[in-house]
Amino acid sequence: MTSKTKTKTKTKTNTSPNKDDYLRMYTQMVRIRTFEDNANQLYLAGKMQGLTHMYSGEEAVAVGICEALTDNDRITSTHRGHGHCVAKGANYKQMFCELLGKQEGYCRGKGGSMHIADQSHGNLGANAIVGGSMGIATGSALRAKLLGQDDVTVCFFGDGATAQGLLYEVMNMAALWNLPVIYACENNGYSEYTKTEEIAAGSITARAEAFGIEAFSIDGQDVLGVNELSKKLVARCRNNEGPFFVELMTYRYHGHHVGDINREYYRSKKEEADWKENRDPIIRFRGWLVEQGIATEEEIEALNEQIKQDAKEAVAYAEAAAYPDVAEVDMHVYAETDPATLQAGH
Amino acid sequence: MREITLSQAVNEALAEEMRRDPTTFILGEDVAEAGTPFKVLSGLVEEFGTERVIDTPISEPGFVGLAVGAALTGARPIVDLMFGDFIYLVMDQLCNQAAKQQYMSGGKLSVPMVLRTNLGATRRSGAQHSQSLQVLVAHIPGLKVALPSSAYEAKGLMKTAIRDNNPVVIIEDKLMYQDKAPVPEEEYLIPFGEANIKREGSDITLIGTSSMVQVAEEAARILEAEGISAEVIDPRTIVPLDEDTLLKSVRKTSRAIVIDEGHQNYGITGEIASRLNEKAFYYLDAPVLRMGAMDVPVPFSPVLEDLTVPTPERVAENARRLCAGEMIHAA
Numbered sequence: 158m159t160s161k162t163k164t165k166t167k168t169k170t171n172t173s174p175n176k177d178d179y180l181r182m183y184t185q186m187v188r189i190r191t192f193e194d195n196a197n198q199l200y201l202a203g204k205m206q207g208l209t210h211m212y213s214g215e216e217a218v219a220v221g222i223c224e225a226l227t228d229n230d231r232i233t234s235t236h237r238g239h240g241h242c243v244a245k246g247a248n249y250k251q252m253f254c255e256l257l258g259k260q261e262g263y264c265r266g267k268g269g270s271m272h273i274a275d276q277s278h279g280n281l282g283a284n285a286i287v288g289g290s291m292g293i294a295t296g297s298a299l300r301a302k303l304l305g306q307d308d309v310t311v312c313f314f315g316d317g318a319t320a321q322g323l324l325y326e327v328m329n330m331a332a333l334w335n336l337p338v339i340y341a342c343e344n345n346g347y348s349e350y351t352k353t354e355e356i357a358a359g360s361i362t363a364r365a366e367a368f369g370i371e372a373f374s375i376d377g378q379d380v381l382g383v384n385e386l387s388k389k390l391v392a393r394c395r396n397n398e399g400p401f402f403v404e405l406m407t408y409r410y411h412g413h414h415v416g417d418i419n420r421e422y423y424r425s426k427k428e429e430a431d432w433k434e435n436r437d438p439i440i441r442f443r444g445w446l447v448e449q450g451i452a453t454e455e456e457i458e459a460l461n462e463q464i465k466q467d468a469k470e471a472v473a474y475a476e477a478a479a480y481p482d483v484a485e486v487d488m489h490v491y492a493e494t495d496p497a498t499l500q501a502g503h
Numbered sequence: 504m505r506e507i508t509l510s511q512a513v514n515e516a517l518a519e520e521m522r523r524d525p526t527t528f529i530l531g532e533d534v535a536e537a538g539t540p541f542k543v544l545s546g547l548v549e550e551f552g553t554e555r556v557i558d559t560p561i562s563e564p565g566f567v568g569l570a571v572g573a574a575l576t577g578a579r580p581i582v583d584l585m586f587g588d589f590i591y592l593v594m595d596q597l598c599n600q601a602a603k604q605q606y607m608s609g610g611k612l613s614v615p616m617v618l619r620t621n622l623g624a625t626r627r628s629g630a631q632h633s634q635s636l637q638v639l640v641a642h643i644p645g646l647k648v649a650l651p652s653s654a655y656e657a658k659g660l661m662k663t664a665i666r667d668n669n670p671v672v673i674i675e676d677k678l679m680y681q682d683k684a685p686v687p688e689e690e691y692l693i694p695f696g697e698a699n700i701k702r703e704g705s706d707i708t709l710i711g712t713s714s715m716v717q718v719a720e721e722a723a724r725i726l727e728a729e730g731i732s733a734e735v736i737d738p739r740t741i742v743p744l745d746e747d748t749l750l751k752s753v754r755k756t757s758r759a760i761v762i763d764e765g766h767q768n769y770g771i772t773g774e775i776a777s778r779l780n781e782k783a784f785y786y787l788d789a790p791v792l793r794m795g796a797m798d799v800p801v802p803f804s805p806v807l808e809d810l811t812v813p814t815p816e817r818v819a820e821n822a823r824r825l826c827a828g829e830m831i832h833a834a
């Protein structure tokens with residue numbers, strides 16, 4: 158494969174995190190949780206329509222990984238995409254506007270919860286087709302290699318998505334061609350209303366290993382652990398050592414989607430309580446921050462309060478914001494092409 | 504007569520056929536204990552067990568392929584495809600494999616399987632969960648396609664689909680699962696290729712599919728108040744299509760509008776309109792009009808999404824103009 162252009166992206170140096178990094182990771186996790194709490198409320202209050210899937214409980218995965226990326230690095234996201242969107246740098250106002258179908262939303266109200274994305278930070282989009290973004294992520298990595306660009310693409314997907322054949326087709330090519338892509342499998346134990354062991358035969362990491370892809374299985378509730386591994390793998394991808402596969406053991410606190418309330422037939426309240434009380438990524442990291450003297454309880458409380466306030470303001474802003482003009486309905490079906498480039502000899 | 508929901512009607516049809524024929528089984532994502540996200544299959548696993556109501560991984564091409572193989576070799580699988588949008592994922596298995604076995608084998612092999620799935624926008628589900636893709640499968644010789652328009656239709660058509668020796672795609676409207684209609688207790692089947700005249704009329708024929716039958720009926724009520732008599736017809740199956748009933752009606756009324764929720768471009772409406780134009784040309788007082796969903800991916804924003812689907816008011820408006828002798832064109 159030839160390298161046509163060399164564009165160096167600004168890469169974070171591989172040093173250990175400092176106080177600012179720690180606090181930013183904490184902030185980002187709380188921002189995701191707070192976003193989801195508000196989205197849930199909007200839904201329950203009948204202000205938000207459609208289908209939506211909460212990311213609460215899985216914050217350390219998105220934040221640990223996205224903190225290892227620059228704006229030039231790309232991600233592809235899933236139907237459970239709010240967390241990835243926040244972690245990759247999106248702002249509250251435009252996100253809430255999108256959830257409510259308002260014109261100022263990231264997708265001008267056309268995408269909604271399941272298609273939300275802040276494109277300016279390298280988010281290639283939430284995807285409502287399970288497994289639908291695996292080709293996109295791998296293609297993005299192929300482009301990086303082809304054009305000699307040193308960005309990395311992270312493909313987020315769930316354990317349920319590992320049942321899709323597309324994953325095996327693209328992992329084969331990614332391994333054959335050494336592409337800078339990281340397959341990040343968020344194993345939250347469930348695929349909709351079914352336990353992972355009922356839908357996945359054998360080991361998930363072994364599947365990647367069958368293609369010669371180096372694979373890891375780690376605690377997805379430990380943001381520092383996730384971040385540390387991610388930084389290493391991102392650096393190795395930039396060094397042409399990709400692809401990689403990471404299985405992150407995590408848990409979703411809510412139902413599969415907001416309407417999934419009576420779920421005791423597939424998972425117990427006791428199990429949910431255990432994860433929330435004993436393995437919460439935010440409580441855990443907060444304890445560590447205080448213990449290490451990086452922040453006091455008061456500082457953390459103030460931070461949480463500030464985020465709550467930001468969310469409240471953004472929700473109010475989004476509620477008051479305008480819907481798209483009806484004329485937008487048939488805009489953006491096709492992209493425009495500069496007529497000049499269609500001239501022969503251009 | 505008792506009234507039940509479309510969801511219950513489908514559930515009953517499946518249960519009755521599974522009791523009747525031990526070679527039938529259901530295959531799909533979260534069909535067993537969860538009974539699908541729309542809860543249409545609730546309770547079936549209790550009666551038939553997980554051997555005949557089988558939860559699959561999220562592997563649509565895989566489990567549709569399995570159904571083709573099982574059908575080829577003596578079983579009668581019913582595949583549940585959670586959203587109609589996922590038809591795109593299973594096109595090879597459905598169109599290259601299932602649809603062609605009978606023909607390629609010179610009539611020696613058959614694939615008696617049912618693929619049940621859904622269509623319909625206006626649920627704010629975004630562009631990847633709102634499509635009405637009946638035209639994609641209707642285009643493929645070897646597949647039959649049924650579009651029930653009420654609980655009554657859903658039960659009778661489902662039972663016929665299961666007994667048919669061909670691959671049948673049956674597409675329900677997601678918005679109609681809770682709609683109730685009279686459904687007899689005693690067994691009945693609705694034959695394929697027999698349109699249903701929902702309402703008699705003399706000035707214009709409104710042909711609607713699936714939930715567009717309701718839209719057509721509502722339009723007919725609006726028109727009636729203005730002294731325009733509209734005949735409403737539900738073809739029930741678009742493959743096979745009951746051309747005779749449609750032609751007879753159009754020869755009587757001399758005007759027609761065809762309404763379907765698939766995109767208008769190259770759609771079901773174009774096919775039906777074209778057949779009427781070809782075969783009833785000398786009876787027509789106006790070109791047959793098509794009304795489909797707008798040719799845009801379905802937007803999320805409620806204010807935009809509602810614009811994309813035909814409404815009774817717009818159907819009535821077009822009918823009024825056609826009856827007044829205005830030359831109007833499909834948008």
Ligand SMILES: Cc1ncc(C[n+]2csc(CCOP(=O)(O)OP(=O)(O)O)c2C)c(N)n1
Pocket residue numbers: 236237285286287288314315316317318319343345347348349413532561563585589592
């Ligand atoms: C191709 C496809 N099949 C089925 C669905 C319906 N569906 C949406 S999410 C989901 C479960 C996904 O499970 P997993 O990949 O583990 O992600 P999680 O929801 O646990 O984050 C299913 C079956 C879909 N959206 N797309």
